[in-house]
Amino acid sequence: MRLDQILALGEQLQVNKHDYLLKEGSKADRLFFVDKGLIRAFYLKDGKEVTDWFGTAGTFITSIQGYYGNQHSTQYLEALENSSIYTIRKTVVEQACQRDPLLEQSYREVITQHLMRLQERITALQFYTAKERYDLLLKKNPYVVQRAPRTHIASYLGISLETLSRLKQ
16 A cells, blocks of 8 residues: 555644544545544534544544545544644545556555444444453554543443443453
């Protein structure tokens, strides 16, 4: 994959803890690559934050419905710690992919990897126990378990804080 070429299409930014990259209702026309740090995607449901994704170093994150569906975002993207990210406009990526078939292939690989992680998450939520979901997160992304607030981890796993506490023992 030609990650360096994809990142060269964007702009590197430093974001502070609690900064928002995206808010509900805003235009979701950017793809974000987390170079360093931790980004959280969440929804507001009846005034309660529901975490559905974490972006860690080496991963892309965006509002999937907004970005790929050309819709306004239904999510928030928030930096959970000071982070270094690349922000890449969708129109820039699309134009570059039209000019360079190898870049387009790399971009498809990025999308495919993201879809595979999403499928794994859906499978875990539907078929795994709380312990199995926690163990999978710990195996696949220990950084999240070490750095994200417990409330966000519990929300992501679809469990209560009390259950999370029992699992961590």
